[in-house]
Amino acid sequence: MILVLVSPRQRGLDLSGVDDCVVITGGPVPSGASELVTVADYRTETLVAAGLELARRHRFERVVSFAEADVVAAAQLREALDLPGQRPVSALAYRDKALMRKHSLAAGLPGPAYRTVETAAEVREFVADQGLPAVLKPRSSSGSVGVRILRSTADLAELPDQLADHVVEQFVPGEVVHVDGLLVGGKPVFALPAAYTDLACLAHWEDSGSGSLLLTAEHPWHGPLTEELWRVVAALPAAEDLVLHAEFFVAEGQRPVLCEIASRLPGHPIPPMINRALGLDLRATWLRIAAGLPVDVTAIAGAAVRAGSVANFGLPPRHGRITSVPTDVPPWVHDLEVLAKPGDVWDRDRYEARKSGDFVVTWTVTADSEGELRQRIQESADLMEGKVGWQEIISVGGAR
Known part of the structure; x- marks a missing residue:
């Protein structure tokens, strides 16, 4: 019997490849579940309590999770039930940005000066010592939520007095x-480096579309980034099986510097890009691995070596009401997912709560070369921008 944690963001999950799955979900109902428990408050404590209650009736052999929101809960359940898989000491190091920085620096990997902070006064002390710019972020957030780039004394003055569980670190120049x-059985299967487009994971701050494109094996960054990923994994507390999503800063002629790393599936729409490049379903593959079922790692590794030019892209929500969405695309655009419908509204509260992984439409693009791929990314973005219509929201009194 397998216990599967399904976060509210896991759309369309199919469990048919694994027998006897009991699911705790925060909203979406996956197909193929033997039993389903829905929790309204999808957080670590609630998930662990629900899992332990289910364990009174079921003998679980594995616990599977996919998202940032349930990695620690899955690890705590494995520990409590003495099951194989990532345990809390490893999960927390991949979840807590201060802990991951501590482990990587202790292993001699390059990284910026950092400090855990609870108050704006502590941030100002750090800046007085290390200078500006600096980056302030919650220790356990995801999707760029709560990230602040501090570039001036005015930015420092705008900080709230209390900043519970934050980390501040030197700004690292370079491309993200x-x-x-x-990682399966403690051995690397593949590493797929990719370059973000334009503003990367902060593009939604500017209402701008964003995506990324896989770097071919011939790209000068491919080798160093692959090596650095496995150095970081070796520096953090070990787990036999891991699906990994890491971000690095790269600058010409310098060794990559870790931004952060997570032991979970990448956010949408990166998985469709990986699926197309490798000819598999990454989520289904990870489900089998985490459930202790066999996968052909040799075939997967070979597909990664042969991966061609593939990119992903998406358009974020704006403050307003959607009036139209795309229905047709050119033949070199694939995996179109329309995640909103005409009439959907992003009012002020919903708009301000958006994350870097929130999109109204996503897709992948293929080409025969990196140059052609970049051209098609821009062409497809312009095309989709024209197909997604927005209408301003005008509240009572005429305010927008």
């Missing part, structure tokens, strides 16, 4: 890239 990887 991501590397997605898979």
Whole structure:
């Protein structure tokens, strides 16, 4: 019997490849579940309590999770039930940005000065010592929620007095890239470096579309990023099987610097890009691995070596009401997912709560070369921008 944790963001999960799955979900109902428990408050404590209650009736052999929201809960349940898989000491190191920085620096990996902070006064002390710019972020957030880039004394003055569980660190210049990887039985299966487009994971702050494109094996960053991913994994507390999503800063002629790393599936729409590149379903593959079922790691590793030019892209929500969505695309655009419908509204509260992984439409693009791929990313973005219509929301009194 397998216990599967399904976060509210896991759309369309199919469990048919694994027998006898009991599911705790925060909203979506996956197909193929033997038993389903829905929790309204999808957080670590609630998930662990629900899992332990289910364990009174079921003999679980594995616990599977997919998202940032349930990695620690899954690890705590494995510990409590003495099951194989990632345990809390490892899960917390991949979840807590201060802990991951501590482990990586202790292993001699490059990284910025950092400090855990609880108050704005502590941030100002750090800046007085290390200078500006600096980056302030919650220790356990995801999707760029709560991230602040501090560039001036005015930015410091706007900080609230209390900042519970935050970390501040030196700003690292360079381009932000991501590397997605898979570790099975303690051995690397693949690492797929990718370059973000334009504003990367902060693009939604500017209402701008964003995505990323896989770097071919010939790209000068491919080798160093692959090596650095496995150095970081070796520096953090071990787990036999891991699906990984990491971000690094890269600058010409310098060694990559870890931004952060997570032991979970990458956020949408990166998985469709990986699926197309490797010819598999990453989520279904991870489900089998985490459930202790066999997968052909040799075939997966070979597909990663042969991966061609693939990119993903998406358009974020705006403050307003959607009036139209795309229905047709060129033949080199694939995996179109329309995640909103005409009439959907992002009022002020919903708009301000958006994350970097929130999109109204996503897709992938293929090409024969990186140059053509970049051209098609821009062409498809312009095309989709024209197909997604928005109407301003005008409240009582005329305010927008």
